[in-house]
Amino acid sequence: MKPTEVDGLELADANQIARKYVCSTCWGNLGVFFSDNGLYKVVCLHDGCSYLGLVTRKYAEDQRTKSRIDLIEAKENLGKIMGIESENKDKTVEEMLKGLGY
Numbered sequence: 001m002k003p004t005e006v007d008g009l010e011l012a013d014a015n016q017i018a019r020k021y022v023c024s025t026c027w028g029n030l031g032v033f034f035s036d037n038g039l040y041k042v043v044c045l046h047d048g049c050s051y052l053g054l055v056t057r058k059y060a061e062d063q064r065t066k067s068r069i070d071l072i073e074a075k076e077n078l079g080k081i082m083g084i085e086s087e088n089k090d091k092t093v094e095e096m097l098k099g100l101g102y
């Protein structure tokens, strides 16, 4: 068992955690598995992930959105520095996010 693995749970509790939370390391989905102790454990489904804990899905989604906004702003700033006109020049952040499917 990894030191931070969530283990020793009843199935309903493990399923609820897997629905509400994601991995704090990679923000990936969690899986529920039968454990050696006869109960259930929740682990990250990504191979090789160090899985240091849990964060809520909402937190992960908010961070992803913030990262996308930061990327858009960084591209805009880099374009200005390099003298390249942006395709998003006259769009609001909301319009750019909508263009990304949000």
Ligand SMILES: [Zn+2]
Residues within 6 Å of the ligand: 023, 024, 025, 026, 027, 028, 044, 045, 046, 049, 050, 051
């Ligand atoms: Zn992970």
